[in-house]
Amino acid sequence: MGDFDYSVILDNLPLLIDGLKVTFLLTFLAVVGGILLGTLLALIRIARVPVISWVAAAYVNFFRSLPLILVIFWLYFLVPLFLGRPVGSFYSVLIAFILFEAAYYSEIIRAGISSVRSGQVAAGRAIGLSYPQTMRYIVLPQAFRSMVPVLLTQAIVLFQDTSLVYVVGLKDFLVSAELVANRDQRLVEMFVFVAFIYFIFCFAGSLYARHLQRKLSV
Template sequence: MGDFDFAVIFNNLPFLFEGMKTTLLLTVAAIVGGIIIGTALAMIRLAKIPVLSWAAAAYVNFFRSLPLILVIFWLYFLVPLILGRPVGAFASVLVAFILFEAAYYSEIIRAGISSIRSGQVAAARAIGMTYSQTMRFVVLPQAFKAMIPVLLTQAIILFQDTSLVYVVGLKDFLVSAELIANRDQKLIEMFIFVAVVYFTICFAGSMLVSRLQRKLSR
């Protein structure tokens, strides 16, 4: 490690920070959008309306059967064609992540909703609540509390998957580090730094998930 050049890291921190902002923004936006659409898909599947339930199941199975990198590549070219005008790489990638993650969040949320005892649903319907009211006020608050550790685990996986945006040239944290490494011929320094940053964030997230699981189990 005597030849390890720390200066290349410190001198390029502003550029790396811009890349990390892109990574975090993409992660947070994809989590929010994925959970919203995933919740809707889960409720549709549980509502037992044949046509809608089949369509939601087909959506989930379709995206869960594809590699994320392929979805990113497809939508990077498909979104501009649908809109009839060019859009930025970030917008295309964000759409890909939201649609892809919604399928996984849907299954997590559906399992969480199914874990709520049917007696509570029956009691809510008996006092005159509609299906949407029962979900909003009775089922979802309890289900989401129980699902927090699993949702956070999926968020950690999503954060790691953002590195796949290199296929469309979006300058996230990893791509920014790669550009610096190739420019300054400091591949070892930059990729070790990237590995440390990813490990630190993901390990901290994993510890948080474990702590929440122990707290909820009590």
């Protein structure tokens, strides 16, 4: 490590920060979209409407059986074909992440909803609430409270998985660091710095998830 050049990191910090912004933006939008779609899938599966419930279950099992990198490839090449025009690598991988993560969030949310006692659902129906109102005002608030640590953990996994966008050339944090490393021939400095940044954010997120789990379990 005697030849470790810190200046190459400092000189290219604006480019690396721009890449990190793309990573954070992609993570945030994918988490929000994945939770919304995952909640819808979970509610459909719990409602047990014969055909629709089967379609939702097939969706979840299908995406959970595929590697994420394959889904990224599919959406990157197929979305422009369906729309008839290019949509850019960012929106292609965003759609891929939302569709893929929704399958995992669906299972997390379904387990959280199932953890709420059935007596509370019956009580909601007894006071005149419809099924959607019972879910909105009684079940989902309690379910999400217990699911927050698990949802945060899945978000950390998603933050790590965003590094896979290098396969379509999207300039996220890792790709930006790789460009600098190849240009300046400073691979050790760049990839050590990337590993350090990923570790800091993921480790901090894991500690916060544990803190929430202890706090919410009381």
